[in-house]
Amino acid sequence: MLALEAMGGDNAPGETCAGAIMACEKFTDLEIALVGDSEAIAPLLVNTCAPVRKRLHLVHAEEKIAMDEPPAVAVRKKRGSSLRIAMQMVRSGEAQGCVSAGSTGAIVAAGVLVVGRIPGIERPGLGVPLPAVNRISMLIDIGATVRCKPLNLFQFALMGDVYMRKIIGVDSPSIGLLSNGQEEAKGDELIIEAREYFKNGRLNFIGNVEGGGIPFGAADVVVCEGLTGNILLKFIEGTGEAIYSLIREEIDRRFLAKMGMVFMVPMLKDLWARFNYEETGGTPLLGVNGAVIKAHGRSRARAICGAIRVAREFVNKRGVQTIAEELAEGVKRG
Amino acid sequence: MLALEAMGGDNAPGETCAGAIMACEKFTDLEIALVGDSEAIAPLLVNTCAPVRKRLHLVHAEEKIAMDEPPAVAVRKKRGSSLRIAMQMVRSGEAQGCVSAGSTGAIVAAGVLVVGRIPGIERPGLGVPLPAVNRISMLIDIGATVRCKPLNLFQFALMGDVYMRKIIGVDSPSIGLLSNGQEEAKGDELIIEAREYFKNGRLNFIGNVEGGGIPFGAADVVVCEGLTGNILLKFIEGTGEAIYSLIREEIDRRFLAKMGMVFMVPMLKDLWARFNYEETGGTPLLGVNGAVIKAHGRSRARAICGAIRVAREFVNKRGVQTIAEELAEGVKRG
Numbered sequence: 001m002l003a004l005e006a007m008g009g010d011n012a013p014g015e016t017c018a019g020a021i022m023a024c025e026k027f028t029d030l031e032i033a034l035v036g037d038s039e040a041i042a043p044l045l046v047n048t049c050a051p052v053r054k055r056l057h058l059v060h061a062e063e064k065i066a067m068d069e070p071p072a073v074a075v076r077k078k079r080g081s082s083l084r085i086a087m088q089m090v091r092s093g094e095a096q097g098c099v100s101a102g103s104t105g106a107i108v109a110a111g112v113l114v115v116g117r118i119p120g121i122e123r124p125g126l127g128v129p130l131p132a133v134n135r136i137s138m139l140i141d142i143g144a145t146v147r148c149k150p151l152n153l154f155q156f157a158l159m160g161d162v163y164m165r166k167i168i169g170v171d172s173p174s175i176g177l178l179s180n181g182q183e184e185a186k187g188d189e190l191i192i193e194a195r196e197y198f199k200n201g202r203l204n205f206i207g208n209v210e211g212g213g214i215p216f217g218a219a220d221v222v223v224c225e226g227l228t229g230n231i232l233l234k235f236i237e238g239t240g241e242a243i244y245s246l247i248r249e250e251i252d253r254r255f256l257a258k259m260g261m262v263f264m265v266p267m268l269k270d271l272w273a274r275f276n277y278e279e280t281g282g283t284p285l286l287g288v289n290g291a292v293i294k295a296h297g298r299s300r301a302r303a304i305c306g307a308i309r310v311a312r313e314f315v316n317k318r319g320v321q322t323i324a325e326e327l328a329e330g331v332k333r334g
Numbered sequence: 335m336l337a338l339e340a341m342g343g344d345n346a347p348g349e350t351c352a353g354a355i356m357a358c359e360k361f362t363d364l365e366i367a368l369v370g371d372s373e374a375i376a377p378l379l380v381n382t383c384a385p386v387r388k389r390l391h392l393v394h395a396e397e398k399i400a401m402d403e404p405p406a407v408a409v410r411k412k413r414g415s416s417l418r419i420a421m422q423m424v425r426s427g428e429a430q431g432c433v434s435a436g437s438t439g440a441i442v443a444a445g446v447l448v449v450g451r452i453p454g455i456e457r458p459g460l461g462v463p464l465p466a467v468n469r470i471s472m473l474i475d476i477g478a479t480v481r482c483k484p485l486n487l488f489q490f491a492l493m494g495d496v497y498m499r500k501i502i503g504v505d506s507p508s509i510g511l512l513s514n515g516q517e518e519a520k521g522d523e524l525i526i527e528a529r530e531y532f533k534n535g536r537l538n539f540i541g542n543v544e545g546g547g548i549p550f551g552a553a554d555v556v557v558c559e560g561l562t563g564n565i566l567l568k569f570i571e572g573t574g575e576a577i578y579s580l581i582r583e584e585i586d587r588r589f590l591a592k593m594g595m596v597f598m599v600p601m602l603k604d605l606w607a608r609f610n611y612e613e614t615g616g617t618p619l620l621g622v623n624g625a626v627i628k629a630h631g632r633s634r635a636r637a638i639c640g641a642i643r644v645a646r647e648f649v650n651k652r653g654v655q656t657i658a659e660e661l662a663e664g665v666k667r668g
Contacts, residue, residue, distance in 0.1 A: 070519055133576050143514055147522045180477055180564035188481045211565035212572030228562055230514035231545035238546030242467050
């Protein structure tokens with residue numbers, strides 16, 4: 001069973017519950033606990049067909065954590081919040097993993113506080129699979145650990161490596177440190193010191209990667225501090241929206257462009273699908289001792305369903321256990 | 335007179351000299367010193383018409399600094415390099431400003447070492463005018479000061495404010511600190527401490543700005559550390575290239591898209607012009623005691639000409655003096 005924190009995100013609980021239904025229709029063995037205000041959730045399930053409905057379980061939560069609450073404080077205070085209850089289900093083993101579209105800060109805080117960290121992991125990292133030309137590339141961290149120590153960056157790399165091998169299916173993923181130049185001398189003290197950790201050669205470390213290399217998939221795993229990753233990820237989303245609005249505005253003004261657009265719709269749809277977070281699904285919070293997947297705050301049903309799929313795969317492929325084992329034993333290749 | 339360091343960049347000296355010729359054709363009062371290997375440069379000027387040719391002066395330099403040399407060391411050792419000689423011309427007053435398409439690190443090092451800083455400015459900042467929806471927004475710093483102290487960020491804001499008012503012509507430019515969220519609590523210690531400097535209210539400070547706000551022009555001046563700014567800027571360039579290559583590849587595969595493209599060319603050209611660095615020109619190294627403009631390393635003639643135009647304007651509008659005055663007196667508005 002997976003726990004879905006049903007109250008988080010801009011479109012909860014309507015779209016979160018619709019996403020859960022969609023996922024249960026897709027995966028016929030899947031059971032989902034919908035954690036949240038059961039009075040609000042129950043009516044959303046009335047039209048669900050019986051074989052799906054019986055795999056959806058209501059778990060009532062008295063309160064929820066809003067997007068704009070100071071996350072650490074809210075997680076500590078609101079012991080009856082849907083997020084804490086969903087996380088507790090993971091901790092107790094009642095659920096094998098959980099998904100939330102709530103605020104990043106709250107998910108990270110609750111993950112560390114309630115689920116706990118994998119022994120040996122100092123700080124968790126949120127890794128987002130980014131579409132690059134001809135591949136999926138993971139950017140980690142995008143906001144779990146705002147400022148990092150060198151060891152944190154190394155551990156992000158290690159966890160990203162496991163994720164890319166086990167979940168995405170990439171052999172010997174290449175790892176790059178995001179920096180202001182490819183040369184060894186580039187970067188600040190943090191980056192230069194982090195490089196020392198890679199010298200044992202257990203990971204396929206390729207050195208520094210520049211910002212310009214990301215869209216070309218310069219590395220399978222691109223490692224950076226949470227502050228940088230967050231700024232970059234939001235910039236990507238914002239740019240997509242800005243370009244979309246600019247193109248639409250231009251097309252409204254120009255007749256020929258409008259005609260041209262008609263011919264191009266199939267192509268643009270394909271391109272869009274490659275860069276659309278709804279397709280790539282959720283973002284794993286790596287380093288906590290359970291499968292915790294963050295869905296985008298603006299997720300609609302399809303994106304929630306995608307995040308549930310990611311959680312399911314992460315559980316089935318023993319993502320957490322693999323990280324723990326490789327950390328404990330030293331990474332074994334092949 | 336402006337000094338053009340003619341040997342820096344991927345297309346030097348052919349394109350740098352062509353850019354200088356273009357600029358002299360455009361501005362009939364402009365004189366340019368071409369600093370570099372005079373044997374290589376002289377032949378490039380033979381077909382230039384007399385009224386332009388007489389405003390181009392050759393200043394010989396024995397050596398040059400390559401893109402991949404460790405910048406600080408190279409600037410110290412190569413006293414006869416074209417970059418140092420161009421900068422010395424600014425320092426001595428022989429040239430009113432200089433332009434180079436050489437490596438960022440070398441330009442920053444030579445700027446600080448040879449031209450010197452404006453009294454009171456602790457670290458220089460490279461500010462790039464970024465096209466956003468409906469406006470030009472300045473991102474500062476993009477790589478002059480990799481890691482910053484809170485005071486550095488504040489001084490970037492102050493210099494960006496002067497640049498936007500004097501050169502771009504924006505009244506009371508809004509200033510934002512690039513962070514992982516808009517809320518006051520977001521950011522790390524650096525950002526939170528930097529905010530203190532803005533409390534005197536002299537600048538139009540609007541608080542934190544997210545990465546997603548940049549393409550929408552969330553602030554006229556977006557302030558960040560050089561590491562972050564550099565990663566972001568290179569990411570922008572890389573994304574443009576990646577999208578361009580993807581679209582071209584898709585269009586080659588699809589007949590209808592190819593037809594559609596024909597209708598869309600005028601629109602795409604306009605959009606491209608808005609986001610093309612060749613149009614926006616050079617990047618001012620703010621905080622050094624002279625007009626120093628960095629052109630893109632890949633600049634062709636048109637971009638060099640744009641950078642020269644920026645240098646000329648910066649000189650004519652007394653950019654350096656204004657920063658120095660406002661820093662000394664306290665910023666006076668209106």
